Amino acid sequence: METISVRKLTKRYGKLLAVDGISLDIRKGEIFGLLGPNGAGKSTTLLMLSTLLAPTSGSATVNGHDIRTEPAAVRDSIGMVFQDPSSDELLTAYENLKLHALMYDVPLREIDRRIDDALGLVDLRGRKNDQVKKYSGGMRRRMEIARGLLHEPAVLFLDEPTIGLDPQTRKHIWEYIRGLASRREMTIILTTHYMEEADQLCDRVAIIDGGRIVALGAPAELKAGIKGDLVTLTGKALKLSGVQKLPFVQAVERNGGKACIHVTDAAKNLPRLLRVAGAVDSVEVHSPDFDDVFLRYTGKAIRDGDADATEYMRTMARAKK
Amino acid sequence: MSARKIAKGIYALWYREFKVFLRERSRIISSIFLPLLWFVIFGEGIGTIANVGADYNAFIFPGFLAMTIIFSSLFNGAYLVWDRKIDFLKEVLVAPLSRTTTFVGKALGGVTDAMLQACILLVVGIAIGMPFTFFNVPLVLVMLIALAIGLVSLGLIIGSFMESPEGFGLVSSFAVYPLFLLSGALYPLDKLPAWMKVVTHLDPATYAVDGLRSVTIHASSLPFVTDLVIVLAFDVVLIAVGTWAFNRMKL
Structure with missing residues (x-):
């Protein structure tokens, strides 16, 4: 009822x-x-x-x-x-x-x-x-x-x-x-x-x-509605335009020296991804969490509260310098 | 809505106004000392030149009782604006009470505040030998309550339209000073020019002051009962406008 x-x-x-x-x-x-x-x-x-x-x-x-x-x-x-x-x-x-x-x-x-x-x-x-x-x-x-x-x-x-x-x-x-x-x-x-x-x-x-x-x-x-995995790459000279063209890549979010890439079957496709991505400092693969759900449906990340928002502003300010 | 619910709602709002009033000592003190200050300055200053056919102090003391009621009643509307500002008004408006109940509860709280202040001044008046007796004090209180009901309503009406406490202060002083100065609290009205006399007739405080004088120094233009009926008529109108204003009030 x-x-x-x-x-x-x-x-x-x-x-x-x-x-x-x-x-x-x-x-x-x-x-x-x-x-x-x-x-x-x-x-x-x-x-x-x-x-x-x-x-x-x-x-x-x-x-x-x-x-x-x-x-x-x-x-x-x-x-x-x-x-x-x-x-x-x-x-x-x-x-x-x-x-x-x-x-x-x-x-x-x-x-x-x-x-x-x-x-x-x-x-x-x-x-x-x-x-x-x-x-x-x-x-x-x-x-x-x-x-x-x-x-x-x-x-x-x-x-x-x-x-x-x-x-x-x-x-x-x-x-x-x-x-x-x-x-x-x-x-x-x-x-x-x-x-x-x-x-x-x-x-x-x-x-x-x-x-x-x-x-x-x-x-x-x-x-569960988000299929596939998320790969987070860090690196100063990531070649994301090439990555975007790969057939198994669904979406790419860029945040400073970090890129979050939605892919299907990361276990199989990761080597191919890395060959295209250029010089990579670190790689992280994880299954989607709620943040990713939000990102997927609204196209933007949510900021958790004021402390994080301030943190974000600081990061942006530093990036501009 | 049952009578019990309405009564509890009115009690709830009165309870809050009363508790807040007791916690704001500076307001209580200033509201008693301000009329006393005026009383001393006017009594001694103007008293030397005034010719009102009676002791000037005894003449103006009822005026300062009315002043206490006028100032504190109207000022009460500022609480409504403040409630809006601190978001307390949301808590009241979301409660399952009719706006009329809310209005009555708040108005009763305001009348209680104003009357407590007036009573303290009245005690001071008795102590310094003003013409109050066992017989006229009940009539004085009835008249002051009647005046407070109307003016608290007026304060709430102004408050319901105002967004900021500053705005309230500005608008309410346009009401407070004419109400006070044209009420005959400080000087007799019978020698005023005709146009000004007309204006004084639109001021409920005029009738309240006249009524107070009729039972204290036995000098008035109208009988006490007539004065009281006119003040009550003002009350009816202001309560009606007040409930309307509360019913249209938005967050």
Whole structure:
């Protein structure tokens, strides 16, 4: 049974088509990922499904309620954790959660117990009475995830749940999200631009680029969809134009002194490839991972977070000198 | 939506406004000292030349009670702009509450803030011998609440249209100063030129100040009940516009 059903959902801002006729179905208890680069339309899709933004055209139902005609019923049954912090930092965690519980009509007798449980799950019970302004970014995120669960929604939307968090906290939050989906049969829809997150956490992933779904399936299926192997060569004078003409070469990506070459049957064809490639310093052969899936469908590599983006800018700056 | 849900929603928003208010001590302090400062300067300065047929201090003190309400009520709308800026507004707007419920909860929070400040000033007034009695204080409070309801609504209306706190400050000061200066808080209105008198009649604070004077120094142009009814009429209009403004508000 589909918990969420989306049909040709479209959002247009003036000339910009932010979301371009997306259709998909999400099953109950599934962890569904929307993967894409910044500006691909992931957050816009989430805002439309949570009724905070009206679609230009198309339709969607969440828990059987139409997002356009029954927004109140939709909002009753969903939880939303925004990408940007949306708590009041003058209030304590307890007060932020209590405010949320009251707005979502949690029975008064249960409020304190649920706040305690939710904060326990994200390891913040001991900081319950601290003002949120004293929290680190990661703690605040965890607090907001706990808040999104207080009213035990059937569907939880997470917009970039682990952005800016350290790897340890990220893994911790993944475990927690998995637990919610399996134990409570909660349907979870998250957006991410972390490959690892999409690959390891999600049951199914939709890759979004330019407002359209370019691929949809389980991470394993998507990886299996890329036939062949990847060969990475390094060398100062690689002759890539010759390589491109070889019959078994599917695609060539160049990145500085490095080239990533999609080939069929690397074991058989590698010697021939190396004869054409010129002076090669090192060779690496590997089977496709999720990064390659993304590259294949969107034609570009995704940058994992700001640290990597900065790293990339530095590399580019160095290359120019 | 059930009555219980609406009541909890209103309580939730009030709870938050009230907690935030208690944490911002500098605001509470300035909102009490500003009227006192005006009171001392005006009472001593203008008092020497003013001829209002009564003790000038007793004449203007109700005006400064109204001033506290005017300033803090309208300023409350800045919180709405701030909520938008810190993205807290998203958390409120995605909740399954009607916009009317959201408006009422926020307005009640604002009225509570304004009234707490006015009450502190009122206690100061009683301590320094202003003409407050066991009988007129309840009427004074009723009038101040009535004024606060309308002006908090006005602050929220302005806030719902503003994107930046700076913009709010600019627009709200265009409302705050005329509301205060034309209310008769500082001087009697009966000797004003005719065109200006017309303008003062459009200011709800005029009737509130008049009503406050009628029960404290027994000098007013209208009976207390008439003043109160007119202020309440302003409230009805401003609440209606406020709920409309909240219903059209986007993220």
